[in-house]
Amino acid sequence: MSKSLGNSPDPLELIDKYGADGVRMGMMLAAPAGNDILFDDSLCEQGRNFNNKIWNAFRLVKGWNVADIEQPEYAALATEWFEKQLIAATAEIEDLFLKYRLSEALMVVYKLFWDEFSSWYLEMIKPAYGEPIDKKTYESTLHFFDVLLRQLHPFMPFITEELWQHILDRKEDESIMTAQVEKYTEKESDESIKFIASFNKIKEVVSGIRTIRLQKNIAQKDSLELQVIAADAEVLKYSEVIKKLCNISSISVIEQKPEGASSFMVNTTEYFIPLGDLINVEDEIKKLETELKYQEGFLISVMKKLSNEKFVNNAPDKVIEMERKKQADAESKISTLKESIASLNK
């Protein structure tokens, strides 16, 4: 009944290359309801990558040793948080299905799995290398995986069946196909919304610390201290999670800006990481000065262009705008660099 027009890519070749689940996901990523559709092979590749992500996450969890030990506080917090995330996402997916917005529903599951579950939750509960995980957390994690696989199954039937069969010993004729999607009787409460919001702040604190580690080239194994002025009580409540994720030895509330510390802001709260002997001050100053020199040189070249009347009069607005942006960026970098150097020289 349908018309076959033109030489579209051969669907079976795509399946050979990316797997059926990958192609299904690629199609859905390309197809927001009722709009023109842009399809590109790379969407199937994205689908395949997602399959690999799920597979690797599963292998990670299944690779842990489980021991009958007490559940650490960070893990208890993490499981509580993820369950709330799951309930919120489930309601959203249900709503999108009712509106036939299937691509958006898939995006919700996708982000839930990739960002919240894989990048955040699993990192939070992951036991230290060679250490076992407590039984309670492990079982919650398997349950979450099960729920996620069931949410994913309509979109990606094959990989979800394969992994679902591996979570537990299943009966002879059992299948994820006929397992029921999780129905949460619990409605998303105000308390739950607040809980998730607090966790979002924690994520920002974690990102701030990670950025400093990256910039200062401080290895994850070197533990850091975190100091905070006018602490957000909500955040402090979940400090065990921050400690776990960022290898923080202690979190303390201070009255005044400390010297020689790197800092970042989350909303109106300022956080500090005293660097102490974690970095070689002389090397660091040298590094910053080299960077400063480069930025200053760069700024001069941009200014030269911008003071050239011929250029300013003839270049398209877009190009000029870009040059001005370069100028502003360089100026702000230079001022930050100067501040950092000054603080190290003290």
Add this chain to the structure above:
Amino acid sequence: MELASKYNPTDVEGKWYQYWLDNKLFSSKPDGREPYTIVIPPPNVTGVLHMGHMLNNTIQDILVRRARMQGKNACWVPGTDHASIATEAKVVNRLAQQGIKKTDLTRDEFLKHAWDWTDEHGGIILKQLRRLGASCDWDRTAFTMDEERSESVIKVFVDLFNKGLIYRGVRMVNWDPKALTALSDEEVIYKEENSKLFYLKYKVEGDKEGRYAVVATTRPETIMGDTAMCINPNDPKNKWLKGKNVIVPLVGRVIPVIEDDYVDIEFGTGCLKVTPAHDVNDYMLGEKYNLKTIDIFNDNGTISEAAGLYVGMDRFDVREQIEKDLDKAGLLEKVEAYTNKVGFSERTNVAIEPKLSMQWFLKMEHLAKPALEAVMNDDIKFYPSKYKNTYNHWMENIKDWCISRQLWWGHRIPAYFLPEGGYVVAENAEEALQLAKDKTGNSSLTIDDLRQDEDCLDTWFSSWLWPISLFDGINNPNNEEIKYYYPTSDLVTGPDIIFFWVARMIMAGYEYEARCHSKMYTLQALYATNLDVKCLNLLVTLQIH
């Protein structure tokens, strides 16, 4: 079971698909649970999977799997469409490669070739759908020309005929000179063409001053079919022609000048040539003024004996030739460049020839009414909802549906012609014979005296019954399955077939089940109209329109 270190889809996909089949997990039978039903938009039986199917069926599978996991009794019925005109064209092409013409074969011989082709290629596409993971209840696989579906189609034809909704008549139809069949209005695609407007001189009969009327036309090759010239009675500049006769150029035939408000005073000179056999509007004028019709075309678009001139030449060659001949004879005043809309066959892409022809029609007014209401009051919903307007527009302007096709691959029209003229309509030859005896009072008639109509039905005349005939609702009304699974829950299809298929399915639903898809249609499938170009950039646009 140890997990592989890397995910390898090929190790996993075939294994689980087989597991699902072995455990009958796709199969559905009526039970106490809430049903969730989808019928597949049947792909052409000899088709192969393309990206449009891929997306369409992925969406269906997502919906079906989700419903199953919500505890519903999910049933996705697969099947294929015989695609009358498309398949017949493919078979004709294949025979041509072997040096065989369709006209050299009997109906039965041709159908044998068509079935061979169908058996050879049929169902490949359904196998391909398994690769995608489609969770169809394969035991229910149907074909629009299998026994159950064929019986349903014939039953419905007879029923609608007996209700007075199907009639036979000579009407102006859209003729496809390549496929040699009539087409429905929906199968004609109008495109803008750069053509010419010819100004022809029609001499006034017996005029002492040798005056002539000038007629502007895009189709000078049809003048052999002219049987009148028409002016508008309110047009002062042409008043002098009133009551006169004019002479068709080159042809020499004397035709009357008639008057009708229909003529556009502003177009050309305000004089219109009337060719009732080859123009829909002229046909209506012909009916009104009882004009003769001269069919100057053969079915393949060449000029017929009746034309007297240019016999056997192709219509487009004649257009070129006649321009020269008119010019030479001093009967061509001028030629102007002109842009007009020309209808083309959706399947063969040749210019449609409006042609008078004896065809079967289905009256639509009665059928369209409940189907329009159902959508307007949201008993049936479209996603996205913008298609509600499209639907409304079409349903309000609906014309009778030409359901006969001059093709062999399809459901043969169950009308039987009698030796003395007239016909009867019946589900089979035996019943037809009984009707014929009753009608003629001639009890010595035999089946051999009856001649069944050679034509077959439009493909959509079977697919419009699809959601009902899949559950045998026509042959066995109120059976357990139709009561349980119908109306179906969601339909996933492309907006390009809202009229061909969706609207007509809704009509059939109200006619035969007094209800229809009380839920909704998801319109999301797409057709790759500009794939060719975009593929070069490794970018594919699958468009909705």
